[in-house]
Amino acid sequence: MIPSLTEDDITAVTAVLRSGMLVQGKEVAALETEVSNIVNTKYAAALSNGTATLHLALVSLGIKPGDEVIVPAFSYVATANAVELVGALPVFVDIDPATFNIDVSKIENAITSNTKAIIPVHEFGLACDISGIMQIADKHGLHVIEDAACALGAAEDNKPVGSFGTFGSFSFHPRKSVTSGEGGILTTNDQALVERIQTLRNHGIKPGVSSMDFIEAGFNYRMTDFQAALVNSQLTRLEEIIKAKQLLADIYLNILNTENLSLPSVPAGKNHTWQTFHTVLHKRHDRNKVTEQLKQKGIGANYGAQCIPAVTFYQNKYAHNCAEKFPHALHAFNNGLALPLYPQLTEENITYIAHELNKILEND
Numbered sequence: 001m002i003p004s005l006t007e008d009d010i011t012a013v014t015a016v017l018r019s020g021m022l023v024q025g026k027e028v029a030a031l032e033t034e035v036s037n038i039v040n041t042k043y044a045a046a047l048s049n050g051t052a053t054l055h056l057a058l059v060s061l062g063i064k065p066g067d068e069v070i071v072p073a074f075s076y077v078a079t080a081n082a083v084e085l086v087g088a089l090p091v092f093v094d095i096d097p098a099t100f101n102i103d104v105s106k107i108e109n110a111i112t113s114n115t116k117a118i119i120p121v122h123e124f125g126l127a128c129d130i131s132g133i134m135q136i137a138d139k140h141g142l143h144v145i146e147d148a149a150c151a152l153g154a155a156e157d158n159k160p161v162g163s164f165g166t167f168g169s170f171s172f173h174p175r176k177s178v179t180s181g182e183g184g185i186l187t188t189n190d191q192a193l194v195e196r197i198q199t200l201r202n203h204g205i206k207p208g209v210s211s212m213d214f215i216e217a218g219f220n221y222r223m224t225d226f227q228a229a230l231v232n233s234q235l236t237r238l239e240e241i242i243k244a245k246q247l248l249a250d251i252y253l254n255i256l257n258t259e260n261l262s263l264p265s266v267p268a269g270k271n272h273t274w275q276t277f278h279t280v281l282h283k284r285h286d287r288n289k290v291t292e293q294l295k296q297k298g299i300g301a302n303y304g305a306q307c308i309p310a311v312t313f314y315q316n317k318y319a320h321n322c323a324e325k326f327p328h329a330l331h332a333f334n335n336g337l338a339l340p341l342y343p344q345l346t347e348e349n350i351t352y353i354a355h356e357l358n359k360i361l362e363n364d
C-alpha cells in the first residue's frame, strides 16, 4: 500500500512548519471537528496513533487487572495489546469466515462476571454487526470500544461506525485510507470521557483552564499539528478514495475464481471501505508459496491480519488451542491473502493481478 500524497497535502504540512505552532494547535482542533462531523459524534480527540486511542479508551474507563475484555481472535495484534497494556485479560472470540468480523453469536458465551468491555473490530474496513453487538453489550452492561482503525467512512444502515459504542477508535497510519504518518483519533458522545482523554493525552493537565494543573499521572499521546494538517488535507478526498477502491474491488470480485479462494462478502446494510482486499485461499494451497509466485510476477501480496492468540507472545502467555477454539481465525491467518488495492492502481493493474492469481492457483 502506497499512500497517495498530493502537492496540496505537502503544502498543508509545510504551512504548519512555517507557522511555528507544531503541536496540538488549530490543525488538530480542525481535525477533531471534521472527524466528529464524519462520524456524527459530539466529540473527537486526536492522539499519537491508533494503539494509543485503544489504550486511553481502556484507561479512561478504569479497566484494570482482573477485568476481561472481549476481542476478536483475528485482527491486527494492537487490538489485544491494548488490553494487555492495562493488565486486563483479552478474551478471544472466533470470527465469521465470510466477513472476517467477530462472530456475534459466540460473544455471549465469552461473557463472565469479570467482563467489562467488548472491542469489536471493523476488520479491513467492513462494518461489523455493530448493532447486534450493542444489543448484547447493553443487556450485560458492557462498554463497547469500536476498533475502527481501518474503517473511517464505513457505516451500518447509514450510521457511521465509531458512533455506536462508548468510543470509536481510528488510525491514520499510512496503511489506512487517509494518513497523518502516525496518528489516531477517538470519537465519543460522552463529555466527561472526552475531557478525561484530553487530560490523559497531555501529562494529566486539566484542559480548558488557564492555570496549569496536573490532575492525573497522564501520558504524552499528543498529535502534532503538521500530522493533523496532512490528514486534514487528505480528508477532503476521503469519499473519492473509498469510491476508487470500491471500483477496483469490484474488478477483483468479478474476475477472481472462487474455485480456489473465498472472496470477502459484504452483508446487506453494511458498507466496506476496502482498506484491505482480503481473500482466503482454499486449504490445498500454500499461501506463502503463492505469495512468492505473485512476487515473481511483480505483485506484492501479503497476509492480512493475525490470529492473535496464535502469535508468539499470546501462545507463550495463554497457550490457547487455536485450531480448536478459533478455527476460522486460524485459517484466515494461515491462508489469508491481501491483494494490492490502493487508488493509484489502475483497472488494468487489478485485472492483471486477478488473472495472474487465477493462473497460479489453477496450476497449483
Ligand SMILES: *Cc1c(COP(=O)(O)O)cnc(C)c1O
Binding pocket: 049, 050, 051, 052, 075, 076, 078, 079, 121, 147, 149, 150, 171, 172, 173, 183, 184
Ligand atoms: C492499524 C490498526 C491498529 C493500530 O493503529 P496504529 O495507528 O498503527 O497504532 C489497531 N487496530 C487495527 C484493527 C488496525 O488495523
